[in-house]
Each structure stands twice: as C-alpha cells, then as structure tokens.
Amino acid sequence: MNTHEFGFLLFFTFLGIASLFVEAYDPAPLQDFCIAVNDTEAAVFVNGKICKDPKSVTADDFYYAGKLNESRQVINPLGTKITLVYDEIMSGLNTQGIALGRLDFDLEGLNPPHYHPRGSEIFLVLEGTLYAGLINSNPADPNGKNPFFAKILNAGDIFVFPRGMIHFQYNIGKTKAVAIATFNSQNPGVMTIAKSIFGSEPSVPPHILAKAFQLDDDDKLVEHLQSLTWTGNVN
Numbered sequence: 001m002n003t004h005e006f007g008f009l010l011f012f013t014f015l016g017i018a019s020l021f022v023e024a025y026d027p028a029p030l031q032d033f034c035i036a037v038n039d040t041e042a043a044v045f046v047n048g049k050i051c052k053d054p055k056s057v058t059a060d061d062f063y064y065a066g067k068l069n070e071s072r073q074v075i076n077p078l079g080t081k082i083t084l085v086y087d088e089i090m091s092g093l094n095t096q097g098i099a100l101g102r103l104d105f106d107l108e109g110l111n112p113p114h115y116h117p118r119g120s121e122i123f124l125v126l127e128g129t130l131y132a133g134l135i136n137s138n139p140a141d142p143n144g145k146n147p148f149f150a151k152i153l154n155a156g157d158i159f160v161f162p163r164g165m166i167h168f169q170y171n172i173g174k175t176k177a178v179a180i181a182t183f184n185s186q187n188p189g190v191m192t193i194a195k196s197i198f199g200s201e202p203s204v205p206p207h208i209l210a211k212a213f214q215l216d217d218d219d220k221l222v223e224h225l226q227s228l229t230w231t232g233n234v235n
Contacts, residue, residue: 028118029047029118030047030048030118030185030186030187031047032117032189048087048094048095048186049087049091049094051094051095052091061091061092062092063090063092064085064089064090066083066085066089066102068083068085068100068102068180071104071176071178072102072104074104074105074106074109076231076232076233077231078109078110078111078112078231078233079105079106079107079108079109079110079171080103080104080105080106080109080110080111080233081103081104081233081235082101082102082103082104082111082181082233082234082235083101083102083103083104083235084099084100084101084234084235085099085100085101086099086183086186086187086188087099087186087187088187093186094186095186096186097184097185097186098182098183098184098185098186099119099182099183099185099186099187099188100180100181100182100183101180101181101182101183101234102178102179102180103169103178103179103180103181104176104177104178105128105130105169105171105176105177105178105179106171106176107171107173107174107175107176108170108171108172109170109171109176109177110168110169110170110171111168111169111170111233112168112192112193112194112195113135113166113167113168113192113193113194114166114167114168114190114191114192114193115164115165115166115167115190115191115193116161116163116164116183116185116188116189116190116191117163117164117188117189117191118163118185118187118188118189119163119183119184119185119187119188119189120160120161120162120163120183120184121160121161121167121181121182121183121188122158122159122160122181122182122183123153123158123159123160123161123169123179123180123181124156124157124158124179124180124181124182125153125154125155125156125157125158125177125178125179126155126178126179126180127155127175127176127177127178128154128155128171128173128175128176128177128178129152129153129154129171129172129173129177130152130153130169130170130171130172130173130177130179131150131151131152131153131169131170131171131172132150132151132153132159132167132168132169132170133148133149133150133151133167133168134148134149134150134161134162134165134166134167134168135147135148135149135165135166135167136148136149136165137164137165152172153169163184166193190234192230192232194230195230195231195232197209198222198225198226198228198230199226199228199230203226204226206219206222206223206226207219207222209222210222
C-alpha cells in the first residue's frame, strides 16, 4: 500500500468516526475510579487532564510524529503490536473524545479477546485478511447463550465494536495484516480477558476461578494458568 492509499483510508476512518459520533466528548469518567478525599492538598485529578494555559499552546500540542504509515516489529507471543495514540501520547487529544491506533499482525497473529470500558471502536483493515468477532452482553434468560457475531475482513472492510463488548481479531491470511482502529474516547482503556483474570496482582484465589469456569474445583489448572507470563500488545 502506497502513502497516498494509506492517507486516503486514514482520512476515511476519521470521517466515519466524526459522522458517527457527532457528540464525541467523553460522557463518562476517564479514570477507573476516583476516591473522594477531604485533604485538598493530597492530589488533584479531573475527568481528563488539567488544561494548559491557552496562551502557551503551540502547534506541537496538536501534532504527533507517529509514523503510523510504517510497519512495527512484533516481538510478543500473541503475534500482534498495537500502537495507540491517545491523550497520554498526544496532549491535544485531551477533551476531544477521540483516539486512534495502528494494529500490526504477524502470520496467525491474535489481538486476544478484550473490551474497552470507555469507548466504542471503528476498525478498518488496511492490508491482509482478518477474522473479527464480538460477543454480546448476557441475555435476559440466565440459561441463554451470549450472541456471537463474526466476519472475515479484507483490506478496506470496516467492523464496529460497541463499547464494553468483548471482541478480538485474528490473522487468517497468508500475509501480515495491518489495521487502524479509532475510538470515541481520548482514553478508551483496555481489559484483556485472559491477562486480567489469570495475570492479576495479587492473584484471584484459584478456587474462585475454578468455580466460575466450572472446573470441578480443579485449582491446579487455575494455578498453572496463573503461573504463566501474561503479556500485553499495546504500546
């Protein structure tokens, strides 16, 4: 894919998120929690980041030399690398309610099941072929099964992952794959299911996970999973 084609698809992605999320500002907290304190000198946290004096703002505050047109080296066992541009990376995104990421997939690379607690996602494939799916929330019937939606995506295809829904992408093609993801949050957050459950610190008591996963009180299997090294793929 040449630079012109990449730029066109990137522009299309931004155009899509702008039209879909007209009111794109984050309506919900941007921290996972905010504990009230009476000591006003203890700390200051706001929903987002404290604003810079407008008189000292420069063009660089709205600019990031991310080189998102260049491929990334993938070095983790998942076979994927995500380069996320959000408010921690680009200060001009603060209060704008948007973020963007480039996803690089090696052969059979997996962006494992995860969800974004603070943002919906528009996912655009630039190169390669990916299998993408999402799982809906629990049905009203406690014995009902969660609906699963999946599609094979080729270059130019788009898929939407609603906020808070578990989803994944897997490279099923014969070449490496590249995608762009945009979010309607300056800090969408990510919870990788396996890493969160088995790689927490401190560990969740094994008997709780064994019961939750209906493992017949097989604590040893849970302990084995907790002993593994759980790595992420977001930079």
